[in-house]
Amino acid sequence: EVQLVESGGDLVQPGGSLRLSCAASGFIFSSYSMNWVRQAPGKGLEWVSYISSSSSSSFIYYADSVKGRFTISRDNAKNSLYLQMNSLGDEDTAVYYCVREDCGGDCFLDYWGQGTLVTVSS
Amino acid sequence: QAVLTQPSSLSASPGASASLTCTLRSGINVGTYRIYWYQQKPGSPPQFLLKYRSDSDKQQGSGVPSRFSGSKDASANAGILLISGLQSEDEADYYCVIWHNRAWVFGGGTKLTVL
Numbered sequence: 119e120v121q122l123v124e125s126g127g128d129l130v131q132p133g134g135s136l137r138l139s140c141a142a143s144g145f146i147f148s149s150y151s152m153n154w155v156r157q158a159p160g161k162g163l164e165w166v167s168y169i170s171s172s173s174s175s176s177f178i179y180y181a182d183s184v185k186g187r188f189t190i191s192r193d194n195a196k197n198s199l200y201l202q203m204n205s206l207g208d209e210d211t212a213v214y215y216c217v218r219e220d221c222g223g224d225c226f227l228d229y230w231g232q233g234t235l236v237t238v239s240s
Numbered sequence: 241q242a243v244l245t246q247p248s249s250l251s252a253s254p255g256a257s258a259s260l261t262c263t264l265r266s267g268i269n270v271g272t273y274r275i276y277w278y279q280q281k282p283g284s285p286p287q288f289l290l291k292y293r294s295d296s297d298k299q300q301g302s303g304v305p306s307r308f309s310g311s312k313d314a315s316a317n318a319g320i321l322l323i324s325g326l327q328s329e330d331e332a333d334y335y336c337v338i339w340h341n342r343a344w345v346f347g348g349g350t351k352l353t354v355l
Binding site for chain 1: 274276278280284287288291299335337339342343344345346347348349
């Protein structure tokens, strides 16, 4: 069974930093590209970042809203995905989902974790 | 103008059909994209429903009833999620998604009320 378990969400002050983790199990983690998607309270979904299965620097993408502040990374030996978030602002308050991307045929977001809540507030 | 535009809400009666639209911004041709649809219920992460590019290029999510289907309206430059035989359990938020310019782009979502 595919499982994605996020952790690291917390209350942080504006301008602060936080590192999210996602522990993956039930599939060959190193074979899949991964994404972070967030959802502000009561709002819609917003894609945050993508990292290819190889974690090559040529295949990492960010939403404009987080570019230069957030860094996605992965450790295939630990079956883990990370999101380092710096210079956090109120607009970053959201539930952050770790999402697997299935590229068996074309690529799509197939499995989602339960999410971890990040609250940016003074 | 947003890349993907969805009506914020839609209401329909049990047993009826609901057509949820996802309009692509002018200049982005719906014919060239696969459109992915997700359902999200309160307190839960989104779940993949289906993807649709054409009648020969579509895929239903695992366990998703055939009551859910996808199509396109080229004249409106829109993707469509059709839900037939509405049930109370279909009440949820629905999001369309495309892969565009090296990013996953989400529509704003449609809240479907079944009453």
